[in-house]
C-alpha cells in the first residue's frame with residue numbers, strides 16, 4: 001500500500017470506520033475517499049456501481065454493515081441478512097467490474113459455528129450450525145468472505161477478509177436495546193450510578209466468555225494486512241484472551257465507580273457460550289494488539305461521558 005493510494009473506507013462514520021480513517025491519517029495516508037450513507041446507499045447496486053466507476057479507488061476497506069447486538073440481530077433477521085448481503089454483493093462485484101485491485105472485507109467471529117472448538121481457527125468455518133441469535137448476520141458475512149475468495153480465485157483480484165473478535169472503542173453505538181455488550185453495559189451501569197440505583201441488571205447468566213479488541217488495535221491490524229502482498233483469504237483478528245461477561249460487567253462497574261449490585265436478567269438470551277478466536281496466524285505475521293482491556297474501557301468511558309455531555 002502506497003501513501004498516495006486512493007483508499008475508500010466504506011462505513012467511515014461507524015466505530016470501526018472512524019478508527020481506520022484515524023489510523024490511515026496518522027500513518028500518512030491522506031488520499032482517503034468516504035461517502036455517507038445518505039450520499040451512497042450501499043444496498044443499492046446501481047448507486048454503488050456508478051460511485052466506484054466514477055471514483056476508481058485503488059483500495060476498498062469494507063467497514064460498512066448493518067450492525068447490532070443480540071436483541072437487534074434476533075428481532076430483525078430479515079434486515080440483517082438483506083442489508084449485509086446486499087452491501088457485500090454490491091461492493092465486491094462493483095469493485096471487480098471497476099477494475100479495483102484490492103479490497104479488504106470485514107466480518108466478525110460470529111461466522112463460526114456455535115460449538116466450534118476453542119480457540120476457533122479459520123478452519124472451523126462451515127463445520128457446524130451457527131448461533132441462532134445471529135444466524136442472519138453470520139450468513140451474510142460468510143457470503144461476503146466467500147465472494148472475496150472466489151473473485152480472487154476466478155479473476156485474480158486481491159480481495160480478502162478479516163474476522164475480528166468483539167470490538168469496542170470511541171464512537172460506539174449507545175442504545176438501550178440494540179447495542180453490543182460493552183456500550184450497553186457502560187450506558188446501563190452509568191445510568192444506575194447517576195440515578196443512585198442499588199442494582200443493575202446484566203442480560204443473561206453472565207457466564208458466556210467473550211474476547212474484546214479495541215477498534216484502534218483493529219485498525220492497526222487492517223493496515224498491517226493491507227501491507228501484505230499475499231494475505232490469507234480469511235484471517236482471525238483478536239488478542240487471544242477472553243473473560244466471562246460477568247467479569248466484564250464488574251470491570252465496567254469499577255471504572256464507572258458503581259458500588260451497587262449486578263443482578264442477572266435470565267429472561268434474556270446468552271448467545272454463544274464462548275467465542276475465543278485463534279489469532280495465531282495474524283500474530284505470526286507480526287501484528288499484536290497494544291491496548292489492554294481496562295485501559296481501553298477507561299478511555300471509552302471518558303469518550304462516552306464527553307459525547308453524552310455534547311448530546312445533552
Ligand SMILES: NC(=O)c1ccc[n+]([C@@H]2O[C@H](COP(=O)([O-])OP(=O)(O)OC[C@H]3O[C@@H](n4cnc5c(N)ncnc54)[C@H](OP(=O)(O)O)[C@@H]3O)[C@@H](O)[C@H]2O)c1
Nearest residue numbers: 011013014015016037041042043064065067107108166167
Ligand atoms: N462492533 C463490533 O463489535 C464488531 C466486531 C467484529 C466485526 N465488526 C465489523 O466491523 C464493521 C463495522 O462495524 P461497526 O461496529 O463500526 O458498525 P457501526 O458503528 O454500526 O458502523 C457501520 C457503518 O456502516 C454504514 N452503513 C450501514 N449501512 C449502510 C448502507 N446501506 N449504505 C452505506 N453505509 C452504510 C453506517 O452508516 P450510518 O451509521 O450512517 O448508517 C456506518 O458508517 C462491520 O462489518 C462489522 O461486522 C464489528
